Amino acid sequence: MPTKIEKDSITGTDTTGHEWDGLKELNTPLPKWWLWTFYATIVWGIAFVIIYPSFPYWRGTSGWIAREAIVAEMAEVRAQQEPMLARLREATPAAIAADPELRAFAVAGGRVAFANNCAGCHGAGGQGAQGGYPALVDDDWIWGGSLEAIQHTIRHGIRSNESDEQRQSMMPRFGADGLLTPAQINDVTEHVLSLTNRATDAAAAGRGAEIFAEQCASCHGERGEGNREFGGPRLNDQVWLYGSSRDQIAAFIRNPRMGVMPSWQGRLDPAVINMLTVYVHALGGGE
Ligand code: HEC
Ligand code: HEC
Structure with missing residues (x-):
């Protein structure tokens, strides 16, 4: 398309020379304040690149490094x-x-x-x-x-x-290493439950009490009051490290997990x- 730059009669401004179906576009110059601001940002940008570290290996003339x-x-x-x-x-x-x-x-x-x-x-x-x-x-x-x-x-x-x-002490793996039979583990679990008044089978708890005295009291105390020398936690209170349910206690006695x-x-x-x-x-x- 041929371009023909001419002066617009109303504004006195040049046109761009483009014309679409009789519509012409004015080539209005940018406002001076905008141009100067634009130039200023270019100058500022160049100065910034020189003064501050802006590229790899360029430390800038100021020597200022954010990390330092x-x-x-x-x-x-x-x-x-x-x-x-x-x-x-x-x-x-x-x-x-x-x-x-x-x-x-x-x-x-x-x-x-x-x-x-x-x-x-x-x-x-x-x-x-x-x-x-x-x-x-x-x-x-x-x-x-x-x-x-x-x-x-x-x-x-x-x-x-x-x-x-x-601090060191290890509870034996009474089930996993076959130190107690499943029936004995059931009994001693019942005794542990009895320490917090939760036993449901008095006969089993009675048998369990004997096992406890032999196998457990050295680390957990005769009444399950705990023994700090061996890091044996109290078993006669409501605070449980590994869960308070019958299943959780029996599982622990079978195969204890020692915290680190x-x-x-x-x-x-x-x-x-x-x-x-x-x-x-x-x-x-x-x-
Ligand atoms: C050599 C010492 C030792 C002996 C013997 C021992 N225990 Fe333990 N027992 C521990 C230690 C230590 C812990 C704590 C483990 C931890 O803190 O991670 C523990 C934890 C427990 C827990 C979990 C407590 C909780 O708060 O969750 C139960 C239940 C338990 N023992 C029952 C028994 C029973 C029953 C016996 C006897 C059959 C027994 N223990 C024998 C040292 C012992
Ligand atoms: C990786 C896990 C872990 C981190 C991290 C950890 N602890 Fe422990 N802490 C434990 C375990 C597990 C026990 C209990 C061990 C046992 O069964 O005897 C424990 C026990 C303790 C005890 C003894 C509690 C008692 O009843 O005698 C103290 C005190 C303690 N931690 C303080 C701290 C402090 C302070 C920090 C941070 C500097 C810390 N722990 C970081 C796992 C951790």
Whole structure:
């Protein structure tokens, strides 16, 4: 199509030369302010590329790198916290708990460290989880709820095979290894149920009581009150790690599952372990 640029008689502006069925298009120039803004963004863009790191291997003339800035900022925060962390590292948990300032810092820091390292197994608020993860908010302790006991558990772990001082004890596999017959397992299950007044077969529970005294009392206590030395949980309360039903208890006796908790010594700063100790102790069940 031939193009013919002409002046529009009404606006005085050039046309583009395009014509469709008698309709012509005006070639209105861009407003000056828009053009200048546009040029300014181009200049700004070029300057940005030069000053800041914009391409691989180009660090920019300013030398400012977002990642390095964050690292420096974190180092500064850490340096600010360092005196406090040093005090928390040196002090015993008992001394921290007795000092209001240290205690407040430890509980706040312990809450964060707990969310990062422990909540996955013990629940966000330390309420525990079915399948062997004990609640840390109650006063039902497998290994002990004093500051020292809690700290020992956190440092060395439980059956973690990561520390010589780990908490260790294994319940025999009474069914899987044929130490008790199915009938005996039924009887001792009935006795365990009787500890919380749930037995339905008194004769079986009576037979089970003898088995319990021989096979179980050493780790769980004569009345099922638990034994912290062997990490044998209480069996005469409402708190169950692996389920409270008859089937769950019998299945456990047949083939027990031993919970594992990692050792945190070496993974966490001693100051953080102290903060966690005080935090867990303060959750409500501390002794
Ligand atoms: C991989 C899962 C896991 C993680 C992560 C974990 N724990 Fe545990 N924790 C366990 C298990 C399982 C037990 C119970 C072991 C047993 O049956 O004796 C336990 C037991 C404990 C106990 C002893 C409770 C008692 O009744 O005596 C304390 C205290 C404890 N954990 C604190 C912590 C803290 C603090 C952290 C974070 C630094 C943590 N745990 C992280 C699995 C875990
Ligand atoms: C060598 C010590 C030991 C002996 C002996 C032992 N247990 Fe255990 N038992 C444990 C430990 C340790 C646990 C906890 C496992 C864990 O925390 O992961 C446990 C857990 C249990 C549980 C689960 C508790 C819960 O809260 O879910 C039951 C039920 C139980 N034992 C019954 C018995 C019975 C019945 C016998 C005797 C036939 C027996 N145990 C003998 C060490 C022992």
